[in-house]
Amino acid sequence: MKQTYIFTVILGLMLVMTNCMDAKNNKANGAGVKPDADNAELKLPDRFSALKVADNVGRARHIAVTQNGEVYVKLNRTVDGKGILLLADTDGDGRADEQSGFGDYGGTGIHLNDDYLYASSNSTVYRYKLDDKQHVLNPDQPEVVVSGLIDRRQHNSKSFTLDDDGYIYVNIGAYSNACQERDRTKGSPGIDPCPILEQAGGIWRFKADGLDQSYEDGIRFATGLRNVVGLDWNRQDNQLYVMMHGRDQLHDLFPDLCTTQESADLPSEAMYALKEGDNCGWPYMYYDQIQHKKILAPEYGGDGKKEYDGPAIDPALAFPGHLAPNALLFYTGNMFPEKYKNGAFVAFHGSWNRAPELQEGFYVVFAPFKDGKPTGEWEIFADNFAGMENVVSPGDAVHRPCGLAQGPDGSLYVSDDAHGTIYRILYK
Known part of the structure; x- marks a missing residue:
């Protein structure tokens, strides 16, 4: 008994x-997760659906999803003194019903890697030790990975990614549009050589497990990059890929050389596959995706036709201008159909620099890869974040895609830094 x-x-x-x-x-x-009846108002390919995981969380920049499906969100500005949120779904319906926060700084970058959560302000990269549930152990005591990074307001987000060999790659955006003697001034010539490239306008590499590093402890991995907000490590190709924000105001600064329509479309928002020592050409050139050429910048004597003959690699893929690529993610999950495997998703935030033409972007695109390389094709994958067809000003858009992350089940998460919405896209 x-x-x-x-x-x-x-x-x-x-x-x-x-x-x-x-x-x-x-x-x-x-x-047990059911998509929203209206698919969170998104336009998606057949058999894809979506739901809102959370809403109104703040200016959500990059995101990371734990092995248990919880979402870390990096806020551009702190809310109630917290710059990092952890969103938890306790009842399994896919929607966050618990929220906690820590980190007294704003910023963009966040990344889960092994036993640590990495996050960045606009001048510092931190890391937090995790427990076996990928929860932060000491949220008030982050370790400083690298500090003292240039923050001069313009292009100051310290976006980053990590490889599998113990390195972290940090964007140090150029605090200028085109390295003119007088920034964003009509007809002002470019400075040659551009002094900004000594400490900005490129990707710097540091040790991921190193603490209290400075510029001198890292290397300038790649240069000639005006600003990179979206970057990811392609594990099939074992290479760093970045999305560069192209330069602005071709017509405003040189109206005799470029029409408003041309200025709306040019230059390309370019994807680069980077190796150590690569130069992408900023500020001396821009890539023209219509002519398929590297064009000498007008600040340095270009006329819109003259090709640049200096040291600069070609982009791996060229998108139309002024879409503002803010996230890049290589998809390695198993939920989506085979064509998405190892391909790249890009979140286009939408820009302001197409005026007086209508603005463009405000969607997530997919670019297929084959054998670790882009095929040259791309398509809009998720649309209608803006909530309208014709966007005159980016401030009119209801939502603006900013961050991308892959869930443990292979679903795709998208953040929005206009309304603070976190989306989850599923396939059935």
């Missing part, structure tokens, strides 16, 4: 543990 009772108790405990583990796995794998 006693043995039967003990057996019953043990069996009951085992069932409880099994149910808890099943609930945990269901949350991580999306079981």
Whole structure:
């Protein structure tokens, strides 16, 4: 009788543990998650659906999803003194019902890697030790990975990514549009050589496990990049890929050389595959995706036709101008169809520099890759974030895609820094 009772108790405990583990796995794998009836108002390909994980969380920049399906959100500006949020779904419906925060700084970058959560302000990269649930152990005591990075307001987000060999790659954006003697001034010539490139306008590499590093402890991995907000490590190609924000105001600064329509479309928002020592040419040139040429910048004697003959690599893929690429993600999950495997998603935030033409962007695109390289094609994957067809001013857009992350089940998460919405896109 006693043995039967003990057996019953043990069996009951085992069932409880099994149910808890099943609930945990269901949350991580999306079981029981139902998309919003209107797919969160997004336009998606057939058999894809979406839901809003959270809304009004603040200016959500980059995001990271834990192995349990919880979402870390980096806020551009702190809310109630917190610059990092952790969104949890306790009932398995896919929608966050618990929210906590820490980190007394704004910024853009956030990344989960092994036992640490990395996050950045506009001048410093921090890391936090994680427990086995990928929760931060000491939220008030982050370690400083690298500090003292240039922050002169313009192009100051310290976006970053990590490789598999213990390195972190940090964007140091150029605090200028085109390195003119007088920035953004009509007809002002460019400075040659551009002094900004000594400490900005490129990607710097540091040790991911190094602490209290400065510029001198890292290397300038690649240069000639005006500003990079979206970057990711392509593990199929074992290479760093970045999306550069192209220069502004070709017509405003040189109206005799460029029409308003040409200025709306040019230059390309270019994807670059980078190796150590690469130069992408800013500020001396820009890439013209219509002519498929590297064009000498007007600040340096260009006329819109003259090709640049200096040191600069070609882009891996060229998109239209002034879409503002703010996130890049290589998809490695198994939920989406095979064509998406190892391809790249890019979140286009939408720009201001197409005026007086209509603005463009405000969507997520997909670029297929083959054997680790882009095929040259791309398509709009998720649209209608703006909530309208014709956007005159970027401030009119209801939502603006900014960050991308992959869930443990292979679903795609998208952040919006206009309304503070976190989306989750599923495939069935």
